[in-house]
Amino acid sequence: MKKHFQRFRVRSTTAALAVLFAANAWAVDPFTVRDIRVEGLQRVEPGTIFASLPFRIGEQYNDEKGSAAIRALFDLGLFKDVRLEVSGDVLVVVVEERPTVAEVDFSGMREFDKDALRKALREIGLTEGRPFDQSLADRAVQELKRQYINKSLYGAEIETTLTPVERNRVNLTFTITEGQPARIKEIHVNGNHAFSESTLRGLFELDTGGWLSWYTKSDRYSRTKLNADLETLKSYYLARGYLEFHIDSTQVAISPDKQDISITVNVTEGEPYVVTGVRLEGNYLGKDDEFKSLVTIQPGEPYNADRVTQTTKAFTDYFGKFGFAFAQVEARPQIDRAKHEVGFVIAADPSRRAYVRKVNISGNSRTRDEVIRREFRQFESSWYDGDRIKLSRDRVDRLGYFKEVNIDTSDVPGAPDQVDLNLSVTEKPTGSLQLGAGFSSADKLSLSFSIKQENAFGSGNYLGMEVNTSKYNRTIAFTSVDPYFTPDGISRSIDIYHRSSRPYEDQGGNYRLVTSGAGLRFGVPFSEVDTVFFGGALERMTIEPGTNIPAAYLAYAEQYGYTSNVVPLTVGWSRDSRDSALTPNSGRYQRVSGELGVAGSGRYLRTNYQFQQYVPLSKKFTLAFNTELGYGKGLGGQAFPVFKNFYSGGLGSVRGFEQGTLGPRDVTGSVIGGAKKITLNGELVAPFPGAGNDKSLRIFGFIDAGNVYGENDKMDLAQMRASTGVGLSWISPVGPLRIAIAHPVRKFAGDRIQKLQFQIGTSF
Numbered sequence: 001m002k003k004h005f006q007r008f009r010v011r012s013t014t015a016a017l018a019v020l021f022a023a024n025a026w027a028v029d030p031f032t033v034r035d036i037r038v039e040g041l042q043r044v045e046p047g048t049i050f051a052s053l054p055f056r057i058g059e060q061y062n063d064e065k066g067s068a069a070i071r072a073l074f075d076l077g078l079f080k081d082v083r084l085e086v087s088g089d090v091l092v093v094v095v096e097e098r099p100t101v102a103e104v105d106f107s108g109m110r111e112f113d114k115d116a117l118r119k120a121l122r123e124i125g126l127t128e129g130r131p132f133d134q135s136l137a138d139r140a141v142q143e144l145k146r147q148y149i150n151k152s153l154y155g156a157e158i159e160t161t162l163t164p165v166e167r168n169r170v171n172l173t174f175t176i177t178e179g180q181p182a183r184i185k186e187i188h189v190n191g192n193h194a195f196s197e198s199t200l201r202g203l204f205e206l207d208t209g210g211w212l213s214w215y216t217k218s219d220r221y222s223r224t225k226l227n228a229d230l231e232t233l234k235s236y237y238l239a240r241g242y243l244e245f246h247i248d249s250t251q252v253a254i255s256p257d258k259q260d261i262s263i264t265v266n267v268t269e270g271e272p273y274v275v276t277g278v279r280l281e282g283n284y285l286g287k288d289d290e291f292k293s294l295v296t297i298q299p300g301e302p303y304n305a306d307r308v309t310q311t312t313k314a315f316t317d318y319f320g321k322f323g324f325a326f327a328q329v330e331a332r333p334q335i336d337r338a339k340h341e342v343g344f345v346i347a348a349d350p351s352r353r354a355y356v357r358k359v360n361i362s363g364n365s366r367t368r369d370e371v372i373r374r375e376f377r378q379f380e381s382s383w384y385d386g387d388r389i390k391l392s393r394d395r396v397d398r399l400g401y402f403k404e405v406n407i408d409t410s411d412v413p414g415a416p417d418q419v420d421l422n423l424s425v426t427e428k429p430t431g432s433l434q435l436g437a438g439f440s441s442a443d444k445l446s447l448s449f450s451i452k453q454e455n456a457f458g459s460g461n462y463l464g465m466e467v468n469t470s471k472y473n474r475t476i477a478f479t480s481v482d483p484y485f486t487p488d489g490i491s492r493s494i495d496i497y498h499r500s501s502r503p504y505e506d507q508g509g510n511y512r513l514v515t516s517g518a519g520l521r522f523g524v525p526f527s528e529v530d531t532v533f534f535g536g537a538l539e540r541m542t543i544e545p546g547t548n549i550p551a552a553y554l555a556y557a558e559q560y561g562y563t564s565n566v567v568p569l570t571v572g573w574s575r576d577s578r579d580s581a582l583t584p585n586s587g588r589y590q591r592v593s594g595e596l597g598v599a600g601s602g603r604y605l606r607t608n609y610q611f612q613q614y615v616p617l618s619k620k621f622t623l624a625f626n627t628e629l630g631y632g633k634g635l636g637g638q639a640f641p642v643f644k645n646f647y648s649g650g651l652g653s654v655r656g657f658e659q660g661t662l663g664p665r666d667v668t669g670s671v672i673g674g675a676k677k678i679t680l681n682g683e684l685v686a687p688f689p690g691a692g693n694d695k696s697l698r699i700f701g702f703i704d705a706g707n708v709y710g711e712n713d714k715m716d717l718a719q720m721r722a723s724t725g726v727g728l729s730w731i732s733p734v735g736p737l738r739i740a741i742a743h744p745v746r747k748f749a750g751d752r753i754q755k756l757q758f759q760i761g762t763s764f
Helices: 015-025 046-052 063-075 114-123 134-150 197-201 223-238 288-292 305-321 369-373 386-398 551-560
Strands: 006-010 035-039 079-087 090-097 100-107 157-165 169-177 183-190 246-254 260-268 274-282 328-336 341-349 355-362 402-412 415-427 431-440 444-456 461-469 473-482 491-501 512-525 530-544 563-576 587-600 604-616 622-634 676-687 697-709 721-732 735-746 756-760
Touching (some): 046 063, 114 134, 134 157, 223 246, 223 260, 288 305, 305 386, 386 402, 530 551
Parallel strands (some): 355 415
Antiparallel strands (some): 444 461, 461 473, 491 512, 512 530, 563 587, 587 604, 604 622, 676 697, 697 721, 721 735, 735 756
């Protein structure tokens, strides 16, 4: 019986509807396929079609296989229309390809980076060269709207435009009308009695705006920020005795024009509770007294949720010290609502002891694994030790290569006594450019800069270059540091430098002090916080004579020659416990260094000591102190080399005075430095008005004092200079910027004054 020509066609947005349509309306009798032809292809390879068909030449075709074929071809996402035509015993597959995306562009966008969005669309398959999918375009529009809402741009409108081009391609354009961001007009807290509404609003990062809102964007609503503020509000009450405080509801209302936002927070304070006592229950490994010493909850004081959390965490950490990674600690309150009192029972179950099977590291796309692993003090296949894990995390964080460092544990399936440690890091740029400048009547504009890479090529090594173009001091120096020159953590530093300088003086002159040299230094870690440095160098120091050369330099040259070759040996010690190198709020930093000239034409001793202390007065205010002492002395009957003199004044010492102009002067009036130095600094650091708690932008008031003294001079404190002033600290994209306006409050005739100074890349 001759088979009649039959055709069935499917146009559907889903394969299921296509199959249903084909099965019900265009059924054909089963037959053996003699040949298969494909029509309509432009870019898709025929092999892609044949590989998706559920039958081959010589096999039997039926309606069920036809439906499966249509569904498989639609699932490829390459076609917008598929037809199967049967002519005798030949099956013809007719397809209409989807247009491919020729270009993706954005119009009217200011809030986001176009390249970053193109990359995000590429990850979901909406990019140049891929078939266009309307569902992906719709998904992209919804995600864009969500991102704009996160930036308080509620009125943002997005339109998608498809423009056909040759060869069945389309240009995809997202046209965006961003509009103006919605601003927080008012914030209200209802139900508060113990604390004023202004006090509670002051806890929030969100606010109604101020003159600096263009920078902080604190008046732009964000659900994430509001949730964080609500947690801050809750913690504030719970830390002050209000055990039953809770937030009833939060209403966020937006005006019809989508420009103003009102936030209302309804709370129930409850009554303040007093702690009556703390009792321990459970297994404390026979160390009950040691655990009791960790309790920070004090009977007779108001309930404080922070102390409860600190106590339970301290217990958990202490269990971890003995290998009990799965210890369960619970603080159970026993509330007496009639007396407004609460007692606590701290129940503990150490569970089972565990050891670490593996340490997994993720997020380090640039930094090598070995750079991170060598900082670990918790080793694989060793007993779990909470102290060592915390120390490992802190050491990785102190590398300074990462924005975030997080560590957690995961169970090992089938091994109840094992855990894996998972360390995740978020890398940050480790290269930096540091700039400094000063203005004065003598030096006019002096510039200095340094460029450094703290994690060169992801190896953990440091490479740096320093250049100074000052009229009076010119420097070029190269430094390389390998922090793990040996597997035990001994570091090696190589320095090559050339410095040309002359002291500040009123009259012109062209004499110079030139120092060229190279040094090698090693650092030996004696503990987790203490490092001892030692090394040596070869230096060639030259006095280049010229006009107005100070008599002191001539006297030194006549006695020891205009050129001196010196072999100095160095030794030093440092300890750093600051909580941050950029914006420290607490901790201490100490550094001691000594330099001894042992060979060549110079015999001398030069020492330096620096001490910094940071005292947190509150969450916002910090007191900072800095002390620096220097002492030098000639040995073997020789004078202290003029090349090694200390200088003071200006940035990094006593602000308000020109850089390096304090201390002894020659008979000609030229500043020549001295063998003794003292510097004292004090700062009160506070948030910048209008910037909230933003630590990247802060102001500070300061008091500085110091001076430099000659080798044979008495360190007379009455001769110390002093200044006071205010400044601005900003963590800029190129490093920490500090601007200071200083007023000398103790000065002497002939002192050089420089009231405005700024610098990028230093602290004090």
